[in-house]
Amino acid sequence: MAVSKTIFGEIDSEPVYLYKISNKNQTSISVLSYAATWQNFEVIEDGKKHSLIEHFDNLDDYIKTPYQVGKTIGRVAGRIKDASFQINGVDYQMEQNEGENLLHGGSHGLQYQNFESKKVAENAVLLSHTVHGEDGFLGTLKVNVEYILNDDNEVSIIYSAETDHDTLFNPTCHVYFDVDDENIRQQKLQINANSFLKVDDGKIPTGDFLATDGPYDFKKAKTIGQGLDELALLNKYEYDDAFVVDNRAATIKSDKRAVDLYTDRNGMVIFTADPKDTEKTEKHEYSSLAMEMQTLPDAVHHLGFGDIVLGKGQKVVYTNKYKYRRFE
């Protein structure tokens, strides 16, 4: 196990660091202090390197991308209807950054922050950022994001937070998987979900759960291409949907390798895109699949979606895991 630290770029006269954690199998993850970004997930098979996630090699692309590539998004990752909510009888009105709604926590969200960072073990890096009542949230929120890689090729991302004022906390990693050199349509997806969320035209959950039938049925592994073909029959051309999952959330795989996803939360949003080419995304030609494990979007408005309220004086810890496997 080893951690290296280099300078990746500079923002507001502050260095942006890249940490690379490598294990005994030469599997490595790279992490940026900017947006606590998961920058790369590299494996070596028969002497050949493969990157399993979409990534950029320079900071400018991370600053400019609207696709949130690999970033920690939040404090609340998913959409909040009308950008408003109540906690303990107190009304909060946030900025509306997508129509009348709020997406990804606001313009001072974690995805725009250069975190403090340090190596905390031979296989772990800790990123920390303190938010002082931004975007309509009140109080001070201390956020830690820890990345750990073990010798079983398992990546853990541990989110923890504490606050001195009632707030919400539901961040995730906006990582896009592309686990092989082949087209993403050929890669297989399996999601352990019997239901997913019905949404309105603004992609806001209505409160209803739908059965994972047809294009949304990934109970058995099927190719993303098959899913997209089934979607097209419904005149839909992208995935941007929240599935109800349990701990063993999902797998994305080719015939050579797989990544298994685990979470202690109850939801996973999948989103198809080509984060390097917006024109291709608009033509529904996708390079990768974002898999964002989180408590279900708009939980603050729906009983039964999970609890994302972090009360004054409370602490919370969430863990998402990603395990690489190779097929021999």
Ligand code: GLA
């Ligand atoms: C999430 C959302 C998508 C899109 C992406 C990229 O996945 O659900 O609609 O906004 O983030 O930002």
